[in-house]
Amino acid sequence: MTATSLADSLAGRLVVSCQAPPGDPMRQTDTLVRMARAAQDGGAAAVRVNDPVVVAATVAAVDLPVIGLWKDGDTGVFITPTVRHALALVAAGAKIVAADATARPRPDGSTFTELVDAVHNAGALVMADVSNLAEGRAAAAQGADFVSTTLSGYVPGSPQQTAPDLNLVAELAAAVDAPVVAEGRIATPAQAAEALARGASSVVVGTAITAPTALTRLFVTGLGGPVTSKAA
Numbered sequence: 001m002t003a004t005s006l007a008d009s010l011a012g013r014l015v016v017s018c019q020a021p022p023g024d025p026m027r028q029t030d031t032l033v034r035m036a037r038a039a040q041d042g043g044a045a046a047v048r049v050n051d052p053v054v055v056a057a058t059v060a061a062v063d064l065p066v067i068g069l070w071k072d073g074d075t076g077v078f079i080t081p082t083v084r085h086a087l088a089l090v091a092a093g094a095k096i097v098a099a100d101a102t103a104r105p106r107p108d109g110s111t112f113t114e115l116v117d118a119v120h121n122a123g124a125l126v127m128a129d130v131s132n133l134a135e136g137r138a139a140a141a142q143g144a145d146f147v148s149t150t151l152s153g154y155v156p157g158s159p160q161q162t163a164p165d166l167n168l169v170a171e172l173a174a175a176v177d178a179p180v181v182a183e184g185r186i187a188t189p190a191q192a193a194e195a196l197a198r199g200a201s202s203v204v205v206g207t208a209i210t211a212p213t214a215l216t217r218l219f220v221t222g223l224g225g226p227v228t229s230k231a232a
């Protein structure tokens, strides 16, 4: 699949993020692969998968393009923080590498441009995870193939809200040539459709589809608790 046809294959469609946080019972390679197979059966255009080991297992098990990321750490830049992480994902079979493209310093002192160039040279595309319009513009100017709202709400300065940041979707869609991906806290099909209507090219949904622990917690909280320490 060429870069253009890969991008076209995602246009107007759903991507399912098949991840589980550290310590979660679902964080097993086989379980995560089964999530990806279920996403494929349900009609997803692609899956978004964390960690090269899980990426390789998913690539072997599903026919969908895999968007790979590698979360390393939990502060600062930790979504595919370095060129080394990015290239490991390409080697594992990711067709698209998702990486933090915020303005924060990267742990190896590299630039986002260097990551983009390395991934392109290795034959894959880059999805820039951003938290605001300026970062999206910069990422697109540096060659990102997709710009995703992934980090809005998770970086100081971006709106802290329970709803998806559809304003950022619309701002990015008006400002960058790269396809804009709506991602983060999209909880219903209506919100996903609204994201497309606001200019998104694709929509990534994770928690609302693949996170039974978090979803159980929502219902438990809705019933007035109790929330256990593990679920807190």
Ligand SMILES: CC(=O)N[C@H](C=O)[C@@H](O)[C@H](O)[C@H](O)COP(=O)(O)O
Pocket: 017, 019, 069, 150, 151, 154, 183, 184, 185, 186, 204, 205, 206, 207, 208
């Ligand atoms: C901020 C961050 O680390 N986001 C991660 C990026 O890969 C994932 O934990 C999210 O589940 C994903 O972005 C999908 O979002 P939601 O689960 O809200 O549909």
